[in-house]
Structures are given as structure tokens and as C-alpha cells.
Amino acid sequence: MWLGRSANAVSGTPGLVRQRQAGGTGHRGCRYHLLDRELLKRARLHVERAIKEKKIFTVQGPYPIIRSLLRARGWVERKFPSVGRVGSRPEQHHGTQEKQLQEEEGSDGAEQGEPAEEEQWDEDPDGIHNLMSRLVQDQMPYFIWTNRCSAVDCRLLRQDQVVNHYAGVGAFTTKEGLCLNLRNLPWFDQADPDTFFPRCYRLGAADERQAFIEDFCLTAARSLLKVALERTGDVLVGTEQPPKSGEGPAGLGPPLSPQLVEEALQVCEQHLGSLGHQDIDGDPPPCRTDWDRFLRDYYRVIHEGAGLALSRAQQDRCRALLQRLAGRLPQLGMEGNHNVWILKPGAKSRGRGIVCTARLEEVLQLAGDCAAPLTRADKWVVQKYVERPLLIFGTKFDVRQWFLVTDWNPLTIWFYRESYLRFCSRSFSLRRLDPARHLCNVSIQKQCRPIRGRHPQLPPDQTWSCQQLQAYLAQVGQADAWHQIMVPGMKAAVVGALRSAQDLVGSRKGSFELYGADFIFGEDFQPWLLEINASPTMAPSSAVTSRLCAGVQRDTLRVVIDRRDNPTCPTGAFELIYKEVAVPVPLYVGLNLTVKGCSLRKPQPAHRRSLGKPPAAVAGTPQPPGAAPAWAGTQHLDPVALPAAAEPHRREKAHSSSQRDTEEL
Known part of the structure; x- marks a missing residue:
């Protein structure tokens, strides 16, 4: 060096x-x-x-x-x-x-x-x-x-x-890497990623693109059943969604055939059977659903307000089926009934290139599957949009949460107690999917102007501290939600994401890294992990971020520098939330395996062995005392163990071979 x-x-x-x-x-x-x-x-x-x-x-x-x-x-x-x-x-x-x-x-x-x-x-x-x-x-x-x-x-x-x-952190700091590796979490931890990460697909992989198309259709069928119950006034507990301003008409168009609801029931019942592995022993029933026609009718119901004809028997079946699906699908409540998905470039930040859409053909076209030659589908991911987020004064927000990794073996994670909220500049609405209402990135909201009629208690700089959020929760009667539901959920999501990618990150003892995770919360206060950013921005965009960004940098140096010389020194707002037992690293891990040993010489026939030997003593010639027989230098390989039935044959063959050697001598 x-x-x-x-x-x-x-x-x-x-x-x-x-x-x-x-x-x-x-x-x-x-x-x-x-x-x-x-x-x-x-x-x-x-x-x-x-x-x-x-x-x-x-x-x-x-x-x-x-x-x-x-x-x-x-x-x-x-x-x-x-x-x-x-x-x-x-x-x-x-x-x-x-x-x-x-x-x-x-x-x-x-x-x-x-x-x-x-x-x-x-x-x-x-x-x-x-x-x-x-x-x-x-x-x-x-x-x-x-x-x-x-x-x-x-x-x-x-x-x-x-x-x-650290090297290799793209396994969880890119949208594509996080989408791929979180599926392996059950191999490392007893945790289900579907409980904190909205389901996500890489459109560049043919099998995942097909899986997304199937998921979109199944979500449409479930959404149709929810809408059918809501319009009859019978809402399933845990999936209710009060209508918001600007959501559009509900059932004002001409009613569609009851066969549409029957098709949705059959599709959901078949899906429930597959979730319970009831289709393993028998052949699954053929799906005769014409999805192109089904989606056209579904769009008419959801986006155009077409009516639904629902019998009493179908209403009971819808309620029972959705209750059973709620026990199998952790994301049934947050997915709503508009079937909105968010399309993201696989390796970009600050909200660049992100689009929200509620139509299947638009997703495939925007991702380059249909008629977008300037885009690359292999770099796009599509993720289920959280349609029922926690709103503050009717406005969507997300939370930037910092955490620090000081070692990958043993995995050591520090969680920062401070965080900040980023608000959208316009009121939330699923009828308008523009970035001003749905993307909370600071760089996106700077380009949007707040509309008139915005709630006066919303911050003009679009940011809150987590203390301001806790004060708001106390005002609405949910003072314990932050410490009992939201923070523990964020910690579990961070640990799960890192454990799923732990084997892919280069572990170096002299390194550390600060990350910024973005979370959104559902109406039940459960956190949903959106993405994890390496090198989170420290540029102050408001009075809140100016104070917090300076604090997290100060406390980071306390952990990585001051604590090396004094393990009992204060670490500021960082708290150690996870440290596993160190795992011995083998000297070499790779695919090129080598077997060491010596080769075995094949035994030569008797007449060839005699050619390479010294002349044998003539019969009757006296041998020197203590001299070894002429055949003593010949090495025989130990016979391989054979079954008991083959043992007499082996002995007979060995005895005849010994007689031949003696006769030659």
C-alpha cells in the first residue's frame, strides 16, 4: 500500500x-x-x-x-x-x-x-x-x-x-433488488413480506410479467365483490372504505348482468382453493373467464359507475368469501377496490419516472410491453398501490426513516428515533392519479403548486417532524399508535429487508452505511415499506429537515467514530435494534469445487506383468535366506466390498488368479 x-x-x-x-x-x-x-x-x-x-x-x-x-x-x-x-x-x-x-x-x-x-x-x-x-x-x-x-x-x-x-447494497436499495430478494425472507426469518411490502413484480422477467397480469385480474375480481357489497350497504368489516370527495358516481349507470358477479365469485373461490393447496391432488377446473370482456365490464363499474345486479344469495356468498380471503391475504384491506398500481423505474430515485395507473393495458404499454419503444421493460417494476393510506387532513404523506448498519457479520442495525413526514401538495383522490396527489417526494412536490382550499393546518413547506405527527394522533384519539404499531412495524420491516439481502452484500469490517427508508401507513396504522435509499439526501429543504439532517449526521459520527474508543459513549438518537450472532465465514465460497487425490493404476494382465519383471528363479534353485518371493513386489488393490451373495464368487476368482500367478513363477 x-x-x-x-x-x-x-x-x-x-x-x-x-x-x-x-x-x-x-x-x-x-x-x-x-x-x-x-x-x-x-x-x-x-x-x-x-x-x-x-x-x-x-x-x-x-x-x-x-x-x-x-x-x-x-x-x-x-x-x-x-x-x-x-x-x-x-x-x-x-x-x-x-x-x-x-x-x-x-x-x-x-x-x-x-x-x-x-x-x-x-x-x-x-x-x-x-x-x-x-x-x-x-x-x-x-x-x-x-x-x-x-x-x-x-x-x-x-x-x-x-x-x-458497502458493496452490493443494490440488492435492497434498488426497487428491482428489493422486489426480488424480499421473496426469500421466509428462508431467513419467520416473517411474511406481504405483511409490510406491497406485492411487486419485475416486468422484465416473462414469468413475473405473467404473474402480474394474473394478479391484476384476481384483484379486479375481488374489487368487484367489494364494490357489490358496498353498493348494497353491506360492507365487510376490515375492508370498508368511506367514499371521499371526487371519487365519482356509484351505481348510477345501467346495471350489468348478474353473470359478472357470478364470474367474480367463481374466480375468487378457485383462487381461495389454490391458496389452501386444495388443487394439489386433483386437476384444477378450467378457467373459462374471458378476461378482456371481464376487465371491460369491471372498468365500467369502477370508473364509469355502471350498476350491478346482485341477488341475496350472491350477497351472502360475497361476504363469506371475502372473510375467508381476508385470512389468507394480508393485503386485502389496503388494496382497495380501484385496482391502482404504481409503475417505477427499477433503479432511479426522487420519484423520477413513476406513474400511477388503474388499467392493465396502460401498465404494459408504459413498461414497453406494447408500444413504447423508448422504454426498457427489464428495468421496470410494478407494485400494488396502497389505496387506503392514512391521511392527515385529507392529504397523503410518507415518512423518511433513517437507519445505520455498522456490520453485516454479525448484522448490526441502528434505528434512528427521529424521522420526518413529506406531504403531497393536493388532496388525495383515486379518481385523479397525478403526482401532486400521490407522490410525496420533495423534488416532485416542488414542481406542484398547492390548490386553493388546502387545509390551513397543513405545513406550507410540506414537512412535519414525527413529534408533530404524534401530536396529531393524540388529537384524533390515537396517541399510542406511533409507539405501539407504527415504530415496531418499521423496525421489523427494516430488519426483514436487510436479512433477506444479507448474503449478497459485501461485508467489510471497516465500513458502515446510513440508509433512508420510505414508509406509508394504512388506515390501520400498519407501515408499508416503499423503498430503501442509499446515500439519503442531507440537503435541508425545510426547517424540520435542516434540524434533523444535522442531527443524524452528528449521531452517525458518534456511533462509528466515538464509540470505537469509548463503547459507553452516548449515541444520540440511534438505538441498537438488531445484532445477530457472528457466523464463521469459510475461507473460500464458490462454485469451482476441486477434488484432490492420486490416480489408481489399472491392473495389467498376467503376461504383461511378467515382461516387466526380472527373470524368475528356476524351480529348484536355492533362494538366499530371508529373500522375498519373486511376486512379493506386485501390489494388489484391496477389493471393493461386495454384497454377501457375490462373496463366494469373489473368493473363487481370487483363488484361481493366485494359482495362475504361482504357475507362472
Whole structure:
């Protein structure tokens, strides 16, 4: 590993000092000269102490809080002229920060519209930090904080270097990776991902695309039964959804044939049988449903208000069937009855490219399956939209929750007690699927203007702290929901997501990483995990985020730096929620297996063996005392164990072979 020269080997006078010496004359020039010499002396002493204590750091990205906190701890920054790949040599860097920040996959980066310039935050009035940075340009940094995992080549890092990223985290920080790996959670934990993660499909995989089409049709059939019960005034407990303003007409059109409800009943009964594995022993009944016609009629009922003719017997069957399905499908309540799905690019952040739709053909077209040649279906995921979210003053919101991983073996997770809410700028409505009502990302809502009539208690900057949410819950009589339902549910979802991808992440003892999880809550206060972001944004967009982002950065350094020297030091708002037992890692894990051993020589026929032997003694010739027989050098392989029935045959064959050898001798 290349360590470079020490700070004492730096020769010459820094450019700032030389410039002032050349430009100053007389008493005034001497004053500048003495001032700069004193500054240089202090800088050298500080740098020597930092090198001895291994307190050299580098920060890439808009993180002025991290830089300020490290300087307060006595660390010296080694600056780079541009963002690039961090190894042990300073000359290995390229690219521009802004472009890499915008194109980073699976991370927030900086919100669009936020200033990404660091210089305006860098408080260095006397220039001593800039001077010390020049003195440590050839030193190796022991703490590296970047906004991109690809900026660090972990293969070039030493064990005593700390970096804020792990390799392979795309297994849960991309929408495609989270969708794929959460299905393996039952292999690692006794948890069902369907209880906290809306069902999701990768449209690039042919089998998953077909599974989504089947799921869309089954959801339409269940939704039709719910609507049929609601319009008769008989609502199933746990699936009721009070009508909201702007939801459209209900049953004002001409009634459709009762056969439509009968088809939905048959489809749901068959699905319930498959959920109970009743179709294993027998052949499943053929499905004669014309789904194209069924979906057209379903759209007429849901979106156009067509009526439904429902008999009393069908009403009883609907109620009983939905109750049985509720015991098998954890997402039956939150899925609503509009069959809305959300289409997301597999590896983008900040709400870019996300579309909500309630029609199957639109999903397939937008994903490139039908007539969208400019899109790639292999990078899209489609997820069931939470149609019955918890609303505040009729407006949708989500929660940004931070958590910290300091080790992957044993898996060690720290949960941050503080979080913040992000509101939409317009009232929630399933009749209007525009981003202003359904996407809570700050970068999306900045482009939307609040409409008139917005509730006056909603924040103008679209953000709340979790304390404000708790106060609201207390006002509506749900004071215990936060600590008893919402927070425990978020913790369980975070642990489940990480455990499902644990084997895919590169475990390095000198690394840590801060993540930002986005949650939405149902009407029953149950949390639903939407996504997990690497490098969550620390750019303040409001007074709430300005305070919380500074706090989470401060407490992160407490956990990863201060706690190494003092395990009993305070960790701020971070609490340790999970630490498993360490699992011994084998020396090598791979698919190339090798079997070691020696080859066995095939026994040669008797006449060939005699050709390679020395001449045998003539019969009757006296042998020297103690001499071994002529055939003693021949090695015979031990016979393989045979069944008892074959044992006499083996002995007879061995006896005849021995007689032949004796006759030759």
C-alpha cells in the first residue's frame, strides 16, 4: 500500500505565503510575513498530530456538517479537486460531482433544486483548513465519506480505513433488488413480506410479467365483490372504505348482468382453493373467464359507475368469501377496490419516472410491453398501490426513516428515533392519479403548486417532524399508535429487508452505511415499506429537515467514530435494534469445487506383468535366506466390498488368479 511522504517532508512555502511575501514590502509586508509564518507553524503542528493519531479524512459531496464535525474532533481534511474513485493514490479521480450526483442509482443524492456547492458552507475564515489540506495531500485518509459507493475501491483500502459504503447494497436499495430478494425472507426469518411490502413484480422477467397480469385480474375480481357489497350497504368489516370527495358516481349507470358477479365469485373461490393447496391432488377446473370482456365490464363499474345486479344469495356468498380471503391475504384491506398500481423505474430515485395507473393495458404499454419503444421493460417494476393510506387532513404523506448498519457479520442495525413526514401538495383522490396527489417526494412536490382550499393546518413547506405527527394522533384519539404499531412495524420491516439481502452484500469490517427508508401507513396504522435509499439526501429543504439532517449526521459520527474508543459513549438518537450472532465465514465460497487425490493404476494382465519383471528363479534353485518371493513386489488393490451373495464368487476368482500367478513363477 502506497503511503506517500509525511507532512514534514513538504518543502517550500505554500502558494498563499509566497504570494503575500512577494506582494508585501516594508512594515506591512513584514506583518503579513510573520502572520503567515505563525499560521503555517500552527498548521504544521496540527497536521503532525493528526498524522500520528490517524485523523486524516476526505469528504466527497455536499456534506458540510460531516466536515465541520470531523474538524472539531481534530481531524484534517485531504481535499480532492474533483470527485473520483478513492483508492490509496490521490491522482486516481475523474468526473464531475454534479453529473455523478444526478445519475447515481438507488440513492437520493441531492434533491433537485438544492445547492450542491460546498464552498458556501465551508467556514474557513483564516484559511488554515485549506493550508492543512495542502500539507496532507500525499497522506492516506483514514475516514472516507462519499455520496456514491462506486467512488470507493474497497480492494485498495487498508483495514484501518473507514468508509461509509458497502458493496452490493443494490440488492435492497434498488426497487428491482428489493422486489426480488424480499421473496426469500421466509428462508431467513419467520416473517411474511406481504405483511409490510406491497406485492411487486419485475416486468422484465416473462414469468413475473405473467404473474402480474394474473394478479391484476384476481384483484379486479375481488374489487368487484367489494364494490357489490358496498353498493348494497353491506360492507365487510376490515375492508370498508368511506367514499371521499371526487371519487365519482356509484351505481348510477345501467346495471350489468348478474353473470359478472357470478364470474367474480367463481374466480375468487378457485383462487381461495389454490391458496389452501386444495388443487394439489386433483386437476384444477378450467378457467373459462374471458378476461378482456371481464376487465371491460369491471372498468365500467369502477370508473364509469355502471350498476350491478346482485341477488341475496350472491350477497351472502360475497361476504363469506371475502372473510375467508381476508385470512389468507394480508393485503386485502389496503388494496382497495380501484385496482391502482404504481409503475417505477427499477433503479432511479426522487420519484423520477413513476406513474400511477388503474388499467392493465396502460401498465404494459408504459413498461414497453406494447408500444413504447423508448422504454426498457427489464428495468421496470410494478407494485400494488396502497389505496387506503392514512391521511392527515385529507392529504397523503410518507415518512423518511433513517437507519445505520455498522456490520453485516454479525448484522448490526441502528434505528434512528427521529424521522420526518413529506406531504403531497393536493388532496388525495383515486379518481385523479397525478403526482401532486400521490407522490410525496420533495423534488416532485416542488414542481406542484398547492390548490386553493388546502387545509390551513397543513405545513406550507410540506414537512412535519414525527413529534408533530404524534401530536396529531393524540388529537384524533390515537396517541399510542406511533409507539405501539407504527415504530415496531418499521423496525421489523427494516430488519426483514436487510436479512433477506444479507448474503449478497459485501461485508467489510471497516465500513458502515446510513440508509433512508420510505414508509406509508394504512388506515390501520400498519407501515408499508416503499423503498430503501442509499446515500439519503442531507440537503435541508425545510426547517424540520435542516434540524434533523444535522442531527443524524452528528449521531452517525458518534456511533462509528466515538464509540470505537469509548463503547459507553452516548449515541444520540440511534438505538441498537438488531445484532445477530457472528457466523464463521469459510475461507473460500464458490462454485469451482476441486477434488484432490492420486490416480489408481489399472491392473495389467498376467503376461504383461511378467515382461516387466526380472527373470524368475528356476524351480529348484536355492533362494538366499530371508529373500522375498519373486511376486512379493506386485501390489494388489484391496477389493471393493461386495454384497454377501457375490462373496463366494469373489473368493473363487481370487483363488484361481493366485494359482495362475504361482504357475507362472
